[in-house]
Amino acid sequence: MKQRSLSWSLTRALLPWVALVWVAISLGVAWYVQHELAEQLDAGLVESAERLLDLAAHDARNHEKPSERDGTLFRLEVPHSKLHGAKHDVLLYQVVNTDNELLLRSADAPRYPLPVPLSTGFREYAGLRIYTLAHPSLPMYIHAGDPLAHRQATRTRTLLGLLVPLLVVLPLLGWLIRTVTRRVLAPAGQIARELQQRDGRHLAPLAPAQPLPAELQTIVGSANHLLQRLEGALDTERALAANAAHELRTPLATVRLRLQTALAQVSDGPARQRVAEALDSLDQLGRRSEKLLQLSRAESGAALAQERVNLGKLAAVVAQEFWSDPALLQRLHLVLPESEDVWVRGDFDALAIALRNLVENAVRYAPSGPVTIAVEAPATCSVSDEGPGLSPERAHALLQRHQRNGHAPPACSAPAHVPGYGLGLSIVSTIVQRQGGALALQSPPPGQPHGLRAALLLRAAEQPTAPGI
Structure with a gap:
């Protein structure tokens, strides 16, 4: 399972809460805007009704029976410019008498009187917000209204105007939170990197370069x-x-x-x-x-020099020690580069101990097959055998102390139980790491059905001007 960084975890935890607070504030603002908008529209509706009723009363004085003029009701078309202060894009009105007979109406108002009480006040009917007003001296009433859908559309536009920016701001806010948390938590990352550099050979106290919380x-x-x-x-x-x-x-x-x-x-x-x-x-x-x-x-790293070492001569010295055993004279092979010597940086004696342990392991686990010491440019010395080999998991475990590969697969020629102490590869790995290199295990070696290739990957050194070790 992939581990999340602390900055990512903080961003993931904070961002939903920020979005929730934003939505809550937006809903609160939308409610407040809706309330204020309703009051403004109602005030505009009252003002428009008063102005229209005055115009209708003036027209009624000039036409006592307007319905007899041409058999239709007289329509009083009032431009919006005359309704100064009105807050409506759509305004419907009807003028009726005390018997609720239709006297005047706007062009888009219903042709029948609205069934609302003839008393001053607000009502809602058939999707309209209606304000009824009685004339103070004439037997006339006016019903002025605007569609509720118009008000709802205004509220929706207001709410969208508050929430839609959240879709743009939220990713930006997430990036900002993560950037800030990364910067604030940078010292923690520095501490983690320093701790990763500590091992059994390097346990110096942590010393952060910048002040810490x-x-x-x-x-x-x-x-x-x-x-x-x-x-x-x-x-x-x-x-x-x-x-x-x-x-x-x-x-x-x-x-x-x-x-x-x-x-x-x-x-x-x-x-x-x-x-x-x-x-x-x-x-x-x-x-x-x-x-x-x-x-x-x-x-302990005691007495480890950092000098130029001729890797070919080192391998020859180690091989010569094993060739003194007649049983290994024909089995142990040494392969050196033909072009030029390979020079590495390290301690001759320590590297000899590491190489000697690799050869001992190869001879022990491949008692009848060939063992090859190979020196390769730019800075590698390997030991290969045709023994039982190792799985990747087992190879990693053998780098620890007192871990042995004492059991061989039945198909191999190695004995079922091989004596040992479980220290050889641990010694090799420790020495090579102290020299700034690494131990690489490959099983089986290239071109072989089984076996193990243990390679010392060392630090290359410049070619000396004069021969030496």
């Missing part, structure tokens, strides 16, 4: 305290492993000498076999203590 200062202080305690615990562990391995050297050498003497003095039989088994177990214990000492030195 009080909350982040508390986090940094707690993290530095934890790093300090962790560094102390790791130093104690490394010292214990190094001291134990170092202190065991002399007793192990003494016991080994005595066992070798006993083996030479005991004739063939069960006693000689038991002495030989004890000597073999002692050798395994010696190798394990040596591995622990190598790991402790690699993790």
